[in-house]
Amino acid sequence: MSAAVPVSPADSGQTAIPKARKNHLSAGFFKFVLCRFLLIIPTVFILVTVVFFVMRATGDPISAAMGGRLTQAELQKRIHAAGYDRPLIVQYWEYLKGLLHGDLGTTLTDNQPVVNILLHYGAATLELAILALIVALIVGIGLGRVAARHRDHAADAGIRCFAILCYATPVFFLGLVLKLVFSVLLDWLPSSGRASLVSELKFSNLNDPTGLYIVDAIQLGDMSVLLDVLKHAILPALALGLLTAGVFVRLVRTNVISTFNTGYIEAARSRGVSEKRLMKKHAWKPSLIPIITVMGMQVAMLLAGAVLTETTFEWKGLGFMLSNYLKARDFVAVQGIVILIALIVSVVNFIVDVVSALVDPRVRY
Template sequence: MSNSTAVTSAGPSAGTPASARNAKGDGAASAAKPRRNRLSGGFFRFILTRFLLIIPTVFILVTIVFFVMRATGDPISAAMGGRLTPDELQRRIHAAGYDRPLIVQYLDYLGGLLRGDLGTTLTDNQPVISILVRYGAATFELAFLALIVALVIGIGLGRIAARHRDRAADAGIRVFAILCYATPVFFLGLMLKLIFAVWINVLPPSGRSDLASEMQFNRLVSPTGFYIIDALQLGNMTVLADVLRHAVLPALALGLLTAGVFIRLVRTNVISTYNSGYVEAARSRGVSEKRLLDKHAWRPALIPIITVMGMQIALMLAGAVLTETTFEWKGLGFMLSTYLKARDFVAVQGIVILIAIIVAVVNFIVDVVAALIDPRVRY
């Protein structure tokens, strides 16, 4: 009786384990599949939403720049008011359409943007598009090199500071990070020029290359404007070395500005992950501190850096104006400074719009990458 009772009582649980497991497995599979599809669809909606946000962002900035630039009057009067007779000035204003109502000019400008027409510069009568193409490559090259400097210095020193927390090395690195972030980029550029170009005399003080290298670039059938790539096209290592020597000081000046931010970010996040539960569990199992840093605490600390990188690109492009002016690096920043001095509002508008588009696109890419690598991002 007892055996029969035991079998009977055990039967519902022990007699159907396979079917229960199969049913449970089928249910879990059917539940998991829609979840995977739903996440996939949500991710693409997330990408589409972030991409569409670029349009209003650029539109708002274009609108602000347009009306702020004309707050002091029409561009021709601002650029050439003291060099033309009143009659000639009025004739040019009328020919350019700047005597029309402001809203009409604004709508006409938006129409030109949709057609890819950013206007013509007032001071040298060049299409703004050609200015962007000609000098944009120089700014992109400088920003790319500066980003490499920022990542190498920022991540390297940040890891060292986190590993030697509250010691002399950590304190010194933190002071260095504050100095990098707080020092104006033009002052840092001048100090680097004074030390390495004047006192030690090992690096050139300005420009993107020597005259001999410029003449070599003129031989190229289809130059890219990126001097490093063009030097590789030539296959001339002397020209490549000259280009890299000219790029060291500008890239260092601009890169250190962002490296200070990266140092603090890496240090803070690595220390935070050091104190997390799974790292403590690994430490209790006898895992070495070096392995804890390399395998457990390091990768999670990268996520905030990727998230903040979009904002740092904007900071770099802003700093490029002063950096390029300090080192006579003829890129968009250098030309923006030149056109601002000449009060050429048409050229300034075009350069600002391009920078806005670059920053918006970079932030979009950063958002997508962060969503891919960080499971905490919800879409």
């Protein structure tokens, strides 16, 4: 009796059952996410260590903040009460233990918990950063696409010059120019603050304010307050957003042009696909990958620029308070604000890495 010969589905007339599609979110992806997440810990730890010892390089914080305003006996009494006369390594260990329990210390100039400062003023900086990023994306991506479509023409040259000016102009100088034009000469927009006094008084009636004035104005349901908040936000958001928009314009233009020169675009063009469709359906999405990657670094630039922007427009956020605490040499408050900014930048870069890995699987390897 002869052995049975296996018959393939094709020979038997049956339809072959396709193999199960490999899951897009593979084990390699989750390993990549875990590694990137764990990198946040040493990054923040190194920065905390550097900030702590640099702040102590000129002596103890109390002498730096209060020196000249207290007698020597009172100064030494405060230094001893705060523990700043102990060995530096002991102070460092105590500071790390406080961080693990969410204690960032107390400000020296106004005797407030640093955590309360971060919670109260952090919302203002977050709101400004979000608005500036919206401006940067709209202006940067929009003009970058136009420049790429009209490569080496007058529109392209003009947009490139605009991008260089945006990137090269100091944010405080751009803020002063915007204030001079739109607040002083034209009198269209307010020159400082986050809202008028009337709106601030209305916000005080809210039971659970978020600190994000746009959200709080929506909670109030008062359109006049919302318009007032938006009018105050336009100039600071423009000044900070245009700084980043200059980077996005050049990045979008370069990557779209580079994608246009790839083989599959040439093949689509040879089949008679219009340039508009090539841009919209074929070249645009691949060119977004480098933009997503760079966005994490631009968030760091936004937060750095927020210090000068908030000072220029008296926008009372973390940047404004950081400037004041630096002038007062309140190193305890400065440490807390810098650590929070470092944590935000680390988390944003982690999110950007994850999004980049989802968009382009090659990032994981």
